[in-house]
Amino acid sequence: MKKIIIIGGGAMGSAFTIPCLENNNKVTITEPYSKRFIRDLSSKGKFHSALKIKLPKKLKFKKFSKDTLKEKSDLIVIALSLSGIDFIARELKDLKIKTPILVLTKGLKYQKKNKKIFTISEQFKKNYNMSNVSVLKGPCLAKELAKKNQTSVVIANKNIKVAKSIGKIISTRYYITEYSKDVVGVEVCSAIKNIYSMIIGAGQSLNSSSNLFQKSILEMKYLIKHFKGKEETISGLAGVGDLYVSAAGGRNSKMGSYLGKGYTFKNAKKRFMPNDTVEGEQLAREIAPYILRKIKKKKIPLMIDLLNAILKNKKIKIN
Ligand SMILES: NC(=O)c1ccc[n+]([C@@H]2O[C@H](COP(=O)([O-])OP(=O)(O)OC[C@H]3O[C@@H](n4cnc5c(N)ncnc54)[C@H](O)[C@@H]3O)[C@@H](O)[C@H]2O)c1
Missing domain, CATH: 1.10.1040.10 (N-(1-d-carboxylethyl)-l-norvaline Dehydrogenase; domain 2)
Incomplete structure (x- = not known):
C-alpha cells in the first residue's frame, strides 16, 4: 500500500483516484482553486458534479495547505489545468518536496524571457529545479475512467524504471499503463x-x-x-x-x-x-x-x- 496525494479535484484528478484506490493505496485529494470542486469533495456523499458519480468512500479529502503537501507520501499527482502549473510548482519548490511527481496536465508553456517553448516537465526542471518528475498522458476521458471503462495511458520518464514503478502503483485491470523514455515527445x-x-x-x-x-x-x-x-x-x-x-x-x-x-x-x-x-x-x-x-x-x-x-x-x- 502506497500513499498518494492528488492535487486537483477536477474531472481528471477525481477520476484518477478510482484506480489508485482500487489498487489498495491510501489516497488523499486536495483542491487549491475551485469552490465547486471543494464543495463536491468535502460533501458527505462525495458526489462529483463534473463526473456525475459518487467517489469512493475511502477517498480522503484534505483542505489545500502547506501541511497537506508536506505530508509524507510516495507519489504526488498533479491534475490541475495548465494555468495552475506555475502556482503548484512554486509551492512544491518552496516546501523543498522531494517526493516523485506525476503530471497529468497537458500543455506547453512559452517562456517570454528566452523565447522558447517548454514542456511542463522541462519547466519543473529548468525553472523550479525539480527533477523527479514523470508524466502520464494518452487517450483518457475522465468520465469513462470513472466508470472503469478500459483505458490505456503512457507514463514517460527518461529512467524507465521510475515510470514502471509508478505504473505498478496505479494500474488496474481496466487502467493499463505503457511506458516511454521519450518525455518530450509524449508531452508535445x-x-x-x-x-x-x-x-x-x-x-x-x-x-x-x-x-x-x-x-x-x-x-x-x-x-x-x-x-x-x-x-x-x-x-x-x-x-x-x-x-x-x-x-x-x-x-x-x-x-x-x-x-x-x-x-x-x-x-x-x-x-x-x-x-x-x-x-x-x-x-x-x-x-x-x-x-x-x-x-x-x-x-x-x-x-x-x-x-x-x-x-x-x-x-x-x-x-
Ligand atoms: N493525463 C491524462 O490522461 C489526462 C486525461 C484527461 C485530461 N487531462 C488533463 O488534466 C488537466 C485537468 O483536466 P480536467 O478535465 O480535470 O479539468 P477540470 O476543469 O475538470 O479541472 C481543472 C483543475 O484545475 C484547477 N485549476 C484551474 N485553473 C486553475 C488555476 N488558475 N490555478 C490553480 N488551479 C487551477 C481546477 O481547480 C481543477 O482542479 C488538463 O490539463 C487535461 O488536459 C489529462
Missing part, C-alpha cells in the same frame, strides 16, 4: 493534439475529416522532430491514440466544427460555447509567438490556418 504530442483535434473537427464530412486527420499526423511529425521528440511517439497512445479520442468528441472538435461551418472563432465562442474552456484555444495563444516566428509556415499549413482563426479571428480556409 499530448498538447498539440488539442489543436489538431480542432482542425479535424472542422471537416464537414467523414471524408474531409479523414483527410485532415492524415495531414495533421504529418504536421505533428514535423513538430515532434522540431522539439526533439521521437517520431515513433506519434503512433503511440499520446499521439494518434489521444488524437482519435479528442477528434471523435470533446470541446476542441466541437469548436472546430463551428469554424468549419464558416463561423469566426469569436462568434462561435460567444454564440455556442460561452462558458466552455477550449484547451486548444489556450494552447494556440500560448505557443503562437514561437510557432509564427520559428517554424516554416509551409511545413504546418493547418496549424497556421488555425492560429490565424484564433488570434486574428479569420475564417478558416481548410475546407
Whole structure:
C-alpha cells in the first residue's frame, strides 16, 4: 500500500483516484482553486458534479495547505489545468518536496524571457529545479475512467524504471499503463493534439475529416522532430491514440466544427460555447509567438490556418 496525494479535484484528478484506490493505496485529494470542486469533495456523499458519480468512500479529502503537501507520501499527482502549473510548482519548490511527481496536465508553456517553448516537465526542471518528475498522458476521458471503462495511458520518464514503478502503483485491470523514455515527445504530442483535434473537427464530412486527420499526423511529425521528440511517439497512445479520442468528441472538435461551418472563432465562442474552456484555444495563444516566428509556415499549413482563426479571428480556409 502506497500513499498518494492528488492535487486537483477536477474531472481528471477525481477520476484518477478510482484506480489508485482500487489498487489498495491510501489516497488523499486536495483542491487549491475551485469552490465547486471543494464543495463536491468535502460533501458527505462525495458526489462529483463534473463526473456525475459518487467517489469512493475511502477517498480522503484534505483542505489545500502547506501541511497537506508536506505530508509524507510516495507519489504526488498533479491534475490541475495548465494555468495552475506555475502556482503548484512554486509551492512544491518552496516546501523543498522531494517526493516523485506525476503530471497529468497537458500543455506547453512559452517562456517570454528566452523565447522558447517548454514542456511542463522541462519547466519543473529548468525553472523550479525539480527533477523527479514523470508524466502520464494518452487517450483518457475522465468520465469513462470513472466508470472503469478500459483505458490505456503512457507514463514517460527518461529512467524507465521510475515510470514502471509508478505504473505498478496505479494500474488496474481496466487502467493499463505503457511506458516511454521519450518525455518530450509524449508531452508535445499530448498538447498539440488539442489543436489538431480542432482542425479535424472542422471537416464537414467523414471524408474531409479523414483527410485532415492524415495531414495533421504529418504536421505533428514535423513538430515532434522540431522539439526533439521521437517520431515513433506519434503512433503511440499520446499521439494518434489521444488524437482519435479528442477528434471523435470533446470541446476542441466541437469548436472546430463551428469554424468549419464558416463561423469566426469569436462568434462561435460567444454564440455556442460561452462558458466552455477550449484547451486548444489556450494552447494556440500560448505557443503562437514561437510557432509564427520559428517554424516554416509551409511545413504546418493547418496549424497556421488555425492560429490565424484564433488570434486574428479569420475564417478558416481548410475546407
Ligand atoms: N493525463 C491524462 O490522461 C489526462 C486525461 C484527461 C485530461 N487531462 C488533463 O488534466 C488537466 C485537468 O483536466 P480536467 O478535465 O480535470 O479539468 P477540470 O476543469 O475538470 O479541472 C481543472 C483543475 O484545475 C484547477 N485549476 C484551474 N485553473 C486553475 C488555476 N488558475 N490555478 C490553480 N488551479 C487551477 C481546477 O481547480 C481543477 O482542479 C488538463 O490539463 C487535461 O488536459 C489529462
